[in-house]
Amino acid sequence: MTSNPGGHAVKARAIVTVLLVALLLYPAAAPSQGKLTVGILHIGSITDAGYNQAHAEGIQVMKKNLPEVEVIEVENVPEGADAERLMESMIQRGARLIIPASFGYLEPALRVAQRHPDVKFAHPGGYKRLPNLTTYWASTPEAFYLLGMAAGKVTKTNKIGYVVALPISFFLANINAFELGARAVNPKVETRVVFTGTFLDPAKEATAAAALLDQGADVLGVIVDSPITVVQTAEKRGAYSVGYHYLGAQKFAPKGWISGVAFTWGNLYTRFARQVMDGTFKSENILGSLNDDLLVMAPFGPAVPADTAGLVNAKRAELTAGKAHPFTGPLKDNTGVERVKAGEVFPITDLGKMNWLVEGVVGQPR
Amino acid sequence: MIAIFVRSLLSGAVVSGTPLLYATLAEVIGQRAGVVNLGLEGVMLVGAVTGFVTMVHTGSAAAGVLAAALAGAALNALFAWLVIDRRANQLATGLALMFAGVGLSALLGARYVGRPITGLPELPLPGLASIPVLGPALFTHDLLVYAAVPIAIAAHWALFSTRWGLAVRAVGENPVAAFAAGRNPRVLQYQALLLAGALGGIAGAYLSIGVAKTWAEWMTAGRGFIAVALVIFARWRPLRAVAGAALFGGAIALQLLLQTRGVPVSSFLLDMLPYVLSLAVLAAWGGSGRRAAPASLGRVFQGSQ
Numbered sequence: 001m002t003s004n005p006g007g008h009a010v011k012a013r014a015i016v017t018v019l020l021v022a023l024l025l026y027p028a029a030a031p032s033q034g035k036l037t038v039g040i041l042h043i044g045s046i047t048d049a050g051y052n053q054a055h056a057e058g059i060q061v062m063k064k065n066l067p068e069v070e071v072i073e074v075e076n077v078p079e080g081a082d083a084e085r086l087m088e089s090m091i092q093r094g095a096r097l098i099i100p101a102s103f104g105y106l107e108p109a110l111r112v113a114q115r116h117p118d119v120k121f122a123h124p125g126g127y128k129r130l131p132n133l134t135t136y137w138a139s140t141p142e143a144f145y146l147l148g149m150a151a152g153k154v155t156k157t158n159k160i161g162y163v164v165a166l167p168i169s170f171f172l173a174n175i176n177a178f179e180l181g182a183r184a185v186n187p188k189v190e191t192r193v194v195f196t197g198t199f200l201d202p203a204k205e206a207t208a209a210a211a212l213l214d215q216g217a218d219v220l221g222v223i224v225d226s227p228i229t230v231v232q233t234a235e236k237r238g239a240y241s242v243g244y245h246y247l248g249a250q251k252f253a254p255k256g257w258i259s260g261v262a263f264t265w266g267n268l269y270t271r272f273a274r275q276v277m278d279g280t281f282k283s284e285n286i287l288g289s290l291n292d293d294l295l296v297m298a299p300f301g302p303a304v305p306a307d308t309a310g311l312v313n314a315k316r317a318e319l320t321a322g323k324a325h326p327f328t329g330p331l332k333d334n335t336g337v338e339r340v341k342a343g344e345v346f347p348i349t350d351l352g353k354m355n356w357l358v359e360g361v362v363g364q365p366r
Numbered sequence: 367m368i369a370i371f372v373r374s375l376l377s378g379a380v381v382s383g384t385p386l387l388y389a390t391l392a393e394v395i396g397q398r399a400g401v402v403n404l405g406l407e408g409v410m411l412v413g414a415v416t417g418f419v420t421m422v423h424t425g426s427a428a429a430g431v432l433a434a435a436l437a438g439a440a441l442n443a444l445f446a447w448l449v450i451d452r453r454a455n456q457l458a459t460g461l462a463l464m465f466a467g468v469g470l471s472a473l474l475g476a477r478y479v480g481r482p483i484t485g486l487p488e489l490p491l492p493g494l495a496s497i498p499v500l501g502p503a504l505f506t507h508d509l510l511v512y513a514a515v516p517i518a519i520a521a522h523w524a525l526f527s528t529r530w531g532l533a534v535r536a537v538g539e540n541p542v543a544a545f546a547a548g549r550n551p552r553v554l555q556y557q558a559l560l561l562a563g564a565l566g567g568i569a570g571a572y573l574s575i576g577v578a579k580t581w582a583e584w585m586t587a588g589r590g591f592i593a594v595a596l597v598i599f600a601r602w603r604p605l606r607a608v609a610g611a612a613l614f615g616g617a618i619a620l621q622l623l624l625q626t627r628g629v630p631v632s633s634f635l636l637d638m639l640p641y642v643l644s645l646a647v648l649a650a651w652g653g654s655g656r657r658a659a660p661a662s663l664g665r666v667f668q669g670s671q
Contacts, residue, residue: 202578
């Protein structure tokens with residue numbers, strides 16, 4: 001469901017204050033009839049080649065599909081009161097659809113949505129809804145399973161390193177799926193996880209990546225807001241990498257790129273905008289997958305041999321057809337405790353409860 | 367296995383400790399002249415973004431570092447004008463400077479997030495780099511790493527073995543007496559703060575073009591404040607700053623490295639390791655020696671009126 005839960009402790013409050021002042025000084029355009037204005041709030045920079053850029057490109061696709069829609073887009077908005085004020089100001093400027101694109105915007109968005117029942121909201125990863133607030137996300141473990149298969153075939157040292165922001169259940173699920181996919185093709189693969197404790201500290205991410213490579217990892221993966229530093233570090237040291245969030249990460253690793261999974265929100269945002277315009281918007285919990293257009297696998301890099309690509313694509317067909325499941329028992333966690341019994345599966349809808357790391361992952365789940 | 371661990375730990379300590387060392391030296395020099403600058407974080411950020419943007423456009427690491435130093439000095443010049451000439455409260459002005467630096471750097475860097483650069487070139491030191499374990503750990507870095515400890519030694523020499531250093535320290539202890547002795551506290555504080563700004567800018571540049579090779583908003587992630595704390599740890603002495611930065615940087619490297627080895631301790635606890643270690647050392651040193659802080663630290667010199 002979520003990838004970006006409330007961890008952005010430190011954010012540029014000053015920037016947003018400046019932006020808010022600028023917004024308030026901006027002449028309040030009279031909301032023009034029939035034309036839709038969409039407001040989107042980003043937690044970080046829209047060129048981060050990661051979480052934020054994926055949302056921003058979704059908006060670009062929507063603008064291309066619906067050129068008549070106007071967009072108010074603000075970057076680096078801290079979660080909390082600043083986000084709430086900014087949403088109010090967007091509504092004053094005529095916004096009728098608001099996308100608060102970070103997990104931590106949920107509470108402020110719920111408050112604003114209650115005050116403005118005529119304005120529609122779409123929140124990524126939210127676990128609460130309102131009649132005018134819909135939630136959406138895409139389930140990633142299947143994709144991580146496939147990435148794990150590709151990486152498990154490519155690794156020569158049988159050690160894979162993951163730089164991860166925080167030990168949150170959804171991230172643990174992704175790592176577990178990755179290791180299970182890798183083990184399916186190469187039983188010796190071990191995935192080592194380092195948690196940096198923050199979504200954005202590139203220097204610390206670089207140090208963590210170097211430590212993993214020093215320990216013999218030859219493939220690196222990353223779950224922080226921007227994959228740039230980790231992917232670049234791997235490339236520089238001749239290691240392979242797998243990406244997350246945004247397809248463009250590949251350009252930072254022309255040689256070592258294996259593949260990645262990325263969100264493509266464009267068609268969904270277009271759909272939301274159309275629904276608001278023709279009055280068919282309804283509140284629901286949208287969970288996309290590799291089956292639809294919300295989640296895509298990045299193209300395989302030169303490091304992946306053709307037979308591996310074929311193997312991964314065959315498994316992908318099974319997973320998307322529901323003939324296979326990433327978390328199929330028997331599964332033990334990395335302390336030896338049985339977590340999923342033989343013949344059972346861990347339901348994707350329960351990912352929020354996955355508080356363990358699977359056998360073969362070196363790391364602490366909390 | 368032990369050799370790999372030691373090599374990785376030392377190398378990580380150097381990479382994590384170098385920006386802290388530059389930043390701590392910056393704050394030591396400023397505070398020796400009697401000025402607390404809580405805006406160091408902002409100075410580092412402006413240095414980080416200036417160095418990165420310059421490198422994107424010129425491709426030159428030297429130009430990037432120089433531009434970062436100048437930008438840091440320029441921001442500190444503004445701070446100096448406010449606290450020395452306008453006699454503004456140092457703590458409040460410093461915090462304002464921090465936020466100004468955060469906003470300014472985000473603005474300047476907005477179009478540079480995600481731009482690839484080559485970064486500072488790695489220059490293995492001939493001979494030294496081939497020493498087993500220590501070579502790859504300590505002598506396979508970039509010029510800013512190699513320059514850091516010599517700059518600390520130079521700062522120590524300048525503060526404690528030159529007439530200028532004596533005068534700076536005199537201003538920090540008692541500006542009225544220094545003034546009476548024919549020294550100009552205003553000029554000396556300006557000099558110290560410009561130097562500090564340059565070092566703070568370099569600290570930031572090391573993060574953006576040395577380590578991460580990318581620019582991101584608020585990428586200093588609190589290191590400017592850690593440096594202010596390390597000044598106290600270092601008892602306002604540049605050479606102790608080397609020890610402090612090494613210890614703190616080493617603790618950061620150690621906690622990440624322990625995670626890669628799968629030690630059965632929560633990453634949340636490991637994340638506290640640098641702070642716990644610092645507290646432990648402070649406790650061990652506690653009460654020993656004389657009071658180390660400059661006596662007039664944070665006070666505004668009212669001139670000869």
